[in-house]
Amino acid sequence: xxxxxxxxxxxxxxxxxxxxxxxxxxxxxxxxxxxxxxxxxxxxxxxxxxxxxxxxxxxxxxxxxxxxxxxxxxxxxxxxxxxxxxxxxxxxxxxxxxxxxxxxxxxxxxxxxxxxxxxxxxxxxxxxxxxxxxxxxxxxxxxxxxxxxxxxxxxxxxxxxxxxxxxxxxxxxxxxxxxxxxxxxxxxxxxxxxxxxxxxxxxxxxxxxxxxxxxxxxxxxxxxxxxxxxxxxxxxxxxxxxxxxxxxxxxxxxxxxxxxxxxxxxxxxxxxxxxxxxxxxxxxxxxxxxxxxxxxxxxxxxxxxxxxxxxxxxxxxxxxxxxxxxxxxxxxxxxxxxxxxxxxxxxxxxxxxxxxxxxxxxxxxxxxxxxxxxxxxxxxxxxxxxxxxxxxxxxxxxxxxxxxxxxxxxxxxxxxxxxxxxxxxxxxxxxxxxxx
Amino acid sequence: xxxxxxxxxxxxxxxxxxxxxxxxxxxxxxxxxxxxxxxxxxxxxxxxxxxxxxxxxxxxxxxxxxxxxxxxxxxxxxxxxxxxxxxxxxxxxxxxxxxxxxxxxxxxxxxxxxxxxxxxxxxxxxxxxxxxxxxxxxxxxxxxxxxxxxxxxxxxxxxxx
Numbered sequence: 125x126x127x128x129x130x131x132x133x134x135x136x137x138x139x140x141x142x143x144x145x146x147x148x149x150x151x152x153x154x155x156x157x158x159x160x161x162x163x164x165x166x167x168x169x170x171x172x173x174x175x176x177x178x179x180x181x182x183x184x185x186x187x188x189x190x191x192x193x194x195x196x197x198x199x200x201x202x203x204x205x206x207x208x209x210x211x212x213x214x215x216x217x218x219x220x221x222x223x224x225x226x227x228x229x230x231x232x233x234x235x236x237x238x239x240x241x242x243x244x245x246x247x248x249x250x251x252x253x254x255x256x257x258x259x260x261x262x263x264x265x266x267x268x269x270x271x272x273x274x275x276x277x278x279x280x281x282x283x284x285x286x287x288x289x290x291x292x293x294x295x296x297x298x299x300x301x302x303x304x305x306x307x308x309x310x311x312x313x314x315x316x317x318x319x320x321x322x323x324x325x326x327x328x329x330x331x332x333x334x335x336x337x338x339x340x341x342x343x344x345x346x347x348x349x350x351x352x353x354x355x356x357x358x359x360x361x362x363x364x365x366x367x368x369x370x371x372x373x374x375x376x377x378x379x380x381x382x383x384x385x386x387x388x389x390x391x392x393x394x395x396x397x398x399x400x401x402x403x404x405x406x407x408x409x410x411x412x413x414x415x416x417x418x419x420x421x422x423x424x425x426x427x428x429x430x431x432x433x434x435x436x437x438x439x440x441x442x443x444x445x446x447x448x449x450x451x452x453x454x455x456x457x458x459x460x461x462x463x464x465x466x467x468x469x470x471x472x473x474x475x476x477x478x479x480x481x482x483x484x485x486x487x488x489x490x491x492x493x494x495x496x497x498x499x500x501x502x503x504x505x506x507x508x509x510x511x512x513x514x515x516x517x518x519x520x521x522x523x524x525x526x527x528x529x530x531x532x533x534x535x536x537x538x539x540x541x542x543x544x545x546x547x548x549x550x551x552x553x554x555x556x557x558x559x560x
Numbered sequence: 561x562x563x564x565x566x567x568x569x570x571x572x573x574x575x576x577x578x579x580x581x582x583x584x585x586x587x588x589x590x591x592x593x594x595x596x597x598x599x600x601x602x603x604x605x606x607x608x609x610x611x612x613x614x615x616x617x618x619x620x621x622x623x624x625x626x627x628x629x630x631x632x633x634x635x636x637x638x639x640x641x642x643x644x645x646x647x648x649x650x651x652x653x654x655x656x657x658x659x660x661x662x663x664x665x666x667x668x669x670x671x672x673x674x675x676x677x678x679x680x681x682x683x684x685x686x687x688x689x690x691x692x693x694x695x696x697x698x699x700x701x702x703x704x705x706x707x708x709x710x711x712x713x714x715x716x717x718x719x720x721x
Contacts, residue, residue, distance in 0.1 A: 303700060303703050304699065304700055304701060304703060305699065306698070308698075329698060331662060331666075331698070332662065332663060345666075350693070351693055352666070352693075352694075372670065372692065373666075373670065373693075373694065375663060375666050375667075376663040376666075389663070389667065391666075391667060391670045391694070393674055394625070394670060394671040394673075394674025394675065394678075395671075396667040396670065396671075417664060417667040417668065417671065419663050419664060419666075419667050420661075420663050420664070433664065435664075439623065440661075440664055463660070463661040463663075463664050464661050464662075464663070477661050479659070479660070479661075503705075504658070504659075506661050506662070507661070507662065522658070524658070524704075524705040525703060525704055525705050526703055551662075552662065
């Protein structure tokens, strides 16, 4: 098997869900990929990066290897087994040696740490004797992990044919203390669990954070003023402010794709409806009406539509309506109830939590409700959020009892579930866009 | 086989005791501050009397905010007491069990609280004495993995203050 075949297989795998829409021939291809029978992760050789500080070069290479391994699309080879232990970006590799070792993809890197981090990386196709990626990066010394993430994204993009997602962050709810009275704080970390920062004190109950499209702001639910209301938090300054005071309470906030509007639920007298407020305005527009519970609004990436959950038909189900309200169409028709819809950043899928037969499931469906696929089924799994490339989902699992929730990721074919390490219990993950 | 029967009988008894202890343990969570005032009905008109003799909470079926006959009995007693002791302000807390998603449960807790508020008002309690708040599934009192536990968490609690 040569690299081109493997690379094409990888690209095909990533394109699988797009192919679904094109007909039965494509469906057969998808079937193979979903069942994993023909899917082969790509072996890749990543020697330690050359550096005046060898331990630093090894650390950077490790971050890259771990990113690619966790994606499920690559198998980084044991660095001790490679023909060269340390990368060399100055010269062309001896391809015959690598081909003899059955290594098709090779990453050679160098990194130096001074006042700035300087890094160069070259990705080689050893079968074709071809350079696939050649780039140099510079960043400030504190952000050294970002260099490794940016390099990981470049490798992923070149070999998998999709934009990457490694240079991104996740905001979540950190949970500590007894279950009956948990302290819940907002925390933010890199997508791989590193660089955790706590951004609220835990004095008041906070839930359901979401990033603005620039990742500079969060919107979330805060009990600080008694009845829960929607808040905004500026990440650079740490300033928090209440969006307003609406009804008995307001909750379930999400930014619009242009970042100028927040959609959320307002509860009054037991009825819950969806509203949208342009930031800076005082009077939100009411998008749904009636005695039912309408919540969990999520905009389509073009901003024209909103998917939400409603129990207007009895139990919670998913509906899609115009972003200005009206024309709601039910899209979920499987057994049980559906909750927490999240539109993928590519627009091609909607992720959800489904409750059926005493189990919780994480699944995806097309925006018209077709192509439903369950990715994870367990005692309690909840709250999907999309990686910026729309190919990986993060969510939380809760084993119940005195234990607490933990973050997991899974790809959209239901493969490669991984726990994301956090130092406390963690719930409500929300993935940022790629950083800029 | 026959010789095993007493052992099974013993084990069954043991299991029953363990179950009772477990339920008692998880229905008395100190952090919630309710149900911990010990025996005795409390002085007439006291918060303890409301808690012990009247009953401060009602329970709901899964995914429901309808008042059961038992819940209506409790609320009738609450209304009579609250109408007699008009010096208290009243907070109705709505709660859901953990077998639902977070945001929906916040809305469900609010709907349950609202049903209780409306019922008490229909029984003559002045609406301006009452406020309500939903905690969704964030403040369980019973913590274990079975149905008897979850049912204790689907509740509305009347706090007199």
